[in-house]
Amino acid sequence: MSNYLYILWIPLLPLATFVLLGLFGRKYLSGIAGIIGTASLLTSTILSFVAAKQYFFVDGKVNGVFQKIVALKYTWLEFSPNVSIDLGIIVDPISVMMLVVVTSVSLMVHVFSLGYMKGEERFATYYAFLSLFTFSMLGLILSANIFQVYMFWELVGVSSFLLISYYFNKPSAVAASKKAFIVTRFADLGFLIGILILGFYGGTLDIGLLIERFTSVHSTQFLSITSASFLGASMLTWGLVLVFMGGAGKSAMFPLHIWLPDAMEGPTPVSALIHAATMVVAGVYLVARMFPVFSMDESALNIVTYVGAASALFAAVIACTQTDIKRVLAYSTMSQIGYMMFALGISKNGGENGLGYMASMFHLFTHAFFKSLLFLGAGSVIHMVHSNEMKDMGGLRKLMPITHIAFLIACLAIAGIPPFAGFFSKEEILTAAFHENKIVYGIALFTAALTSFYMFRLYFNIFWSKEAPVAAHGHDDNGHESHGEGPWVMKLPLLILAACAVGVGFIPFSQFVTSDGAALETHVDVVFSIAPVVLSVLAILLATSFYKNQNGKSDKVAAAFGGFYTAAYKKFYVDEVYIFITKKIIFPFIGQPIAWADKNIVDGFMQLLAKTTSKISELIKGLQSGKVQNYAMYFFGGVAVLSILFIHIWK
Numbered sequence: 153m154s155n156y157l158y159i160l161w162i163p164l165l166p167l168a169t170f171v172l173l174g175l176f177g178r179k180y181l182s183g184i185a186g187i188i189g190t191a192s193l194l195t196s197t198i199l200s201f202v203a204a205k206q207y208f209f210v211d212g213k214v215n216g217v218f219q220k221i222v223a224l225k226y227t228w229l230e231f232s233p234n235v236s237i238d239l240g241i242i243v244d245p246i247s248v249m250m251l252v253v254v255t256s257v258s259l260m261v262h263v264f265s266l267g268y269m270k271g272e273e274r275f276a277t278y279y280a281f282l283s284l285f286t287f288s289m290l291g292l293i294l295s296a297n298i299f300q301v302y303m304f305w306e307l308v309g310v311s312s313f314l315l316i317s318y319y320f321n322k323p324s325a326v327a328a329s330k331k332a333f334i335v336t337r338f339a340d341l342g343f344l345i346g347i348l349i350l351g352f353y354g355g356t357l358d359i360g361l362l363i364e365r366f367t368s369v370h371s372t373q374f375l376s377i378t379s380a381s382f383l384g385a386s387m388l389t390w391g392l393v394l395v396f397m398g399g400a401g402k403s404a405m406f407p408l409h410i411w412l413p414d415a416m417e418g419p420t421p422v423s424a425l426i427h428a429a430t431m432v433v434a435g436v437y438l439v440a441r442m443f444p445v446f447s448m449d450e451s452a453l454n455i456v457t458y459v460g461a462a463s464a465l466f467a468a469v470i471a472c473t474q475t476d477i478k479r480v481l482a483y484s485t486m487s488q489i490g491y492m493m494f495a496l497g498i499s500k501n502g503g504e505n506g507l508g509y510m511a512s513m514f515h516l517f518t519h520a521f522f523k524s525l526l527f528l529g530a531g532s533v534i535h536m537v538h539s540n541e542m543k544d545m546g547g548l549r550k551l552m553p554i555t556h557i558a559f560l561i562a563c564l565a566i567a568g569i570p571p572f573a574g575f576f577s578k579e580e581i582l583t584a585a586f587h588e589n590k591i592v593y594g595i596a597l598f599t600a601a602l603t604s605f606y607m608f609r610l611y612f613n614i615f616w617s618k619e620a621p622v623a624a625h626g627h628d629d630n631g632h633e634s635h636g637e638g639p640w641v642m643k644l645p646l647l648i649l650a651a652c653a654v655g656v657g658f659i660p661f662s663q664f665v666t667s668d669g670a671a672l673e674t675h676v677d678v679v680f681s682i683a684p685v686v687l688s689v690l691a692i693l694l695a696t697s698f699y700k701n702q703n704g705k706s707d708k709v710a711a712a713f714g715g716f717y718t719a720a721y722k723k724f725y726v727d728e729v730y731i732f733i734t735k736k737i738i739f740p741f742i743g744q745p746i747a748w749a750d751k752n753i754v755d756g757f758m759q760l761l762a763k764t765t766s767k768i769s770e771l772i773k774g775l776q777s778g779k780v781q782n783y784a785m786y787f788f789g790g791v792a793v794l795s796i797l798f799i800h801i802w803k
Contacts, residue, residue, distance in 0.1 A: 155211075156223035156243050159203050162196045162251060163290035169193075169283040177276025185276035186269075189283055190262040196290070197255040200248075207248045208664055218669035220244040220360060222296050234355050240296030242359065245665040246440055246513060250293040253520045254430055258286045260645035261425040264528050267642040268421055268535055278318060282425070285311035289430045293437060298347050299357045301441075305343070305398070305434065309336050312431055316418040328414035335411040339401020346394030349387055350445075353377035359441065366445045367501075374448075385451065392452035395442060396459075399435025403489045406463040410727055412486055416478035416540075420531030423478060424524045427485045433516050436492045443509060443667060447501035460493025461595045466724070468602035472609065473710075473721040476540045477530050480610050481523070484566065487599060488519050494596070495581045498588040499667065506667030508588065511580035514661040518573035521656055522565035525649035529559040532646070533614055535638055542610070546617035552637045556615050558646040563611045565653040567604035567688045570681070573657035579681050580662075586680070597684060604688040608695035609706075616700050 169192040177185045212218050221243040230236040262282060269278055288311050292304035309332075317329030347357070354362045354373050365373040366388065380387040399405075404412035412432070416423055426432065439446060439456060446452055467486035474480045492512045499508025532555045537544055549556040565572035568579070578600060585593040637643060662672035698706040710717045719725065775786075 156203070156221060158199060159223055159241055159243065159294065162199050162255065163287050163294065165192045165196045166283040166287040166290065170280050170287060173276050173280035173283065177280055178274070182276045185279045186266045189279035190266065192283065193255065193259045193262045193286065197259045200251040200255040204248050204252050207243060216670060218245050222360065225296065235351065235357060237299045237357060238297045239300055241294045242296040245669060246437065247293050249513065249517060249665055250437060251290070253517060254286065254289050254293065257430065257520050257524045258425060260524060260528065260649055261421045263641050264531065264645045265421045267639040268531055269419065281311060281314045281318065285315060285425065292434060296359055297357050298359050298362065302344060302347055306340065308431055308434060309333060309340065312426055315422045315426065316415050318418055318422065322417065325417040328417040332411035332415050335408060336401045339398050339408050342394040343398020346391045346398065349391035349394065353387060363444045367448055388449050389451045392446055392449055393455055396439060396452065396456055399438040400459060403432050403435030404486045405435065405459050405490065405493065406466050407726060409463065409486050410730060413479045413482045416482055420478065420527060420534055424527030424531065427482060427527065432485055432489055436489060436496070436512065436516055439493070439496050440509065440513060443496060444501050453497045457494045457497025457589065457592060460490045460497055461592050464490030464494065464599045465595050468599045468606065469720050470723050471606040472602060473717060475542050477542060477610060477614065478540050480606060481526055481530060484603065484607065485523060487603060488523065491581055491596065492516050494592055495584055498585055498592060502668040504672060507580065507672065508584035509667040510662050510665060510672055511577065511584050513665045514580055515577035517661065518577040518656055521649050521652035522562040522574055525558055525562040525646065525653055528645055528649065529555050529562065532637055532642055542613040545614045547619045549615040554643050554646060555637055558650040559611060561650045561653050563607045566607055567692060568600055568684060569688060570685065571657065573653050576657035579684065582684055583677065583680060597687065600684050601687040601691040604691035605695050608692045609699050612695060612699035618702050
């Protein structure tokens with residue numbers, strides 16, 4: 153529909169900013185690069201809210217159901233009359249919701265960075281990379297073609313690589329960016345194969361048509377993909393699991409999560425952008441976008457469920473032991489994304505059975521605000537004390553009152569304490585899990601308690617625990633200058649996000665974003681909420697007892713857990729397992745034989761061709777002597793031979 157074409161400007165403005173700052177920023181616009189980038193994002197954010205108002209309150213709903221609207225469709229590459237890559241814009245509840253989330257959080261990061269990154273030599277480059285990332289993410293969520301999704305998916309990976317390695321003079325940052333890029337490339341290979349499987353059997357790459365054909369049990373495409381099998385599983389299962397593999401890599405699900413903690417080497421505002429509301433939720437968005445197809449295959453949904461539940465618990469346990477505040481938040485993100493994933497896995501498609509879907513999207517929405525608030529709050533703390541380690545913090549509540557209150561609000565929200573935003577979305581997930589899968593419900597309940605514990609462990613270690621450290625004015629290793637809580641451009645995003653962490657839970661989300669576009673009548677059950685809230689409060693009280701003051705209790709408990717605590721602190725040695733497999737198995741038994749074959753067979757064959765060509769040229773180069781008499785002799789000799797042949801044939 154043409155009345156939604158203005159949405160095209162939402163991603164195009166960050167793209168134009170990237171081109172402008174990338175080409176001319178450092179030389180001509182270094183002083184105003186941040187203003188340009190922020191103004192561009194502000195415009196995109198306003199347009200996103202305009203689109204949300206128009207879609208949700210004006211013309212998006214027909215007969216009580218929100219419609220999927222293809223606002224733009226352009227055939228880019230046509231492989232056959234039925235299969236083509238169409239560049240399009242899809243407008244539906246989750247794409248409009250994600251527009252608001254991505255632009256809002258990105259805007260807060262842009263504003264915060266005006267103060268946090270002030271004085272950076274590559275200030276304009278930083279804003280260029282931010283704009284590229286935002287464009288990539290916006291393009292991904294608006295894509296109407298699954299291959300178009302893949303193109304922006306890869307662009308998100310490239311731009312995240314650039315942001316994580318922003319401090320390219322730090323070996324740890326370079327290593328972290330390469331690790332993120334390589335791990336997600338393996339996952340994205342699975343995604344690509346999944347796309348090809350679904351496209352082959354569906355006869356299209358258009359998301360709407362794929363959903364239509366694979367959700368009709370009598371369609372030729374559905375019968376074809378479910379009757380074909382490989383290793384005992386239907387091709388539908390394989391296609392969906394491989395698509396989920398791509399999502400699991402981008403959303404840092406176990407065992408493809410190893411890149412996420414290391415990615416904290418990037419600037420803290422980048423962590424807020426990538427690891428709160430955008431890149432890491434891309435996998436959740438992907439599964440949600442294809443959810444009607446996932447709902448047709450129980451096996452694929454079970455994998456989504458148990459990978460999500462295992463990731464949520466696994467990350468929560470590790471977060472209880474980490475001492476780097478950004479790594480605690482990174483594992484917290486992994487755990488919360490796991491929540492969203494298993495909520496999708498236990499859901500059905502349509503009506504009240506789609507509670508898990510709605511709850512997952514609701515938690516994605518609320519999590520974006522309180523997690524970005526946590527990261528930006530952590531950025532303010534790091535900006536002041538020049539360290540990521542808890543041991544260098546404590547007692548900062550008086551020196552950083554705004555950051556303290558904002559961080560406390562975010563901790564209460566993620567802990568699921570009413571009336572903060574996380575309470576409402578987490579309760580919906582727990583309700584869905586309770587009705588669909590008691591095992592997952594038990595894991596989710598225990599994980600919720602762990603979340604409350606490790607978040608308030610973090611809170612007390614930063615703002616209480618001991619006397620405030622001497623945070624002398626000066627510069628840290630990256631050149632950041634500390635002046636208390638920083639300028640107003642760093643405080644304003646904290647205040648706005650804190651207000652969101654309090655208020656967005658009251659939005660009647662089930663009236664807008666559901667699996668089939670129809671409103672749900674579900675609501676929070678006060679009686680059902682008693683158990684999770686009580687467990688969370690008990691976990692907070694336990695963290696208070698351990699960490700509000702330095703009393704040695706936590707050390708005694710850590711010693712009591714012994715080897716388990718050490719294993720959790722070492723992240724259960726998953727990185728070491730990968731290194732062992734890589735260095736001891738893949739390199740010697742796969743890499744070296746391939747390298748030998750490449751050097752001795754492939755290169756050897758090419759060298760043989762070169763030597764043969766050289767020998768032949770040596771033999772015949774005498775024919776090109778440069779002497780006219782020789783050429784004349786060859787000419788008349790040829791004429792004589794042809795004459796003899798002609799006479800012979802004539803006879």
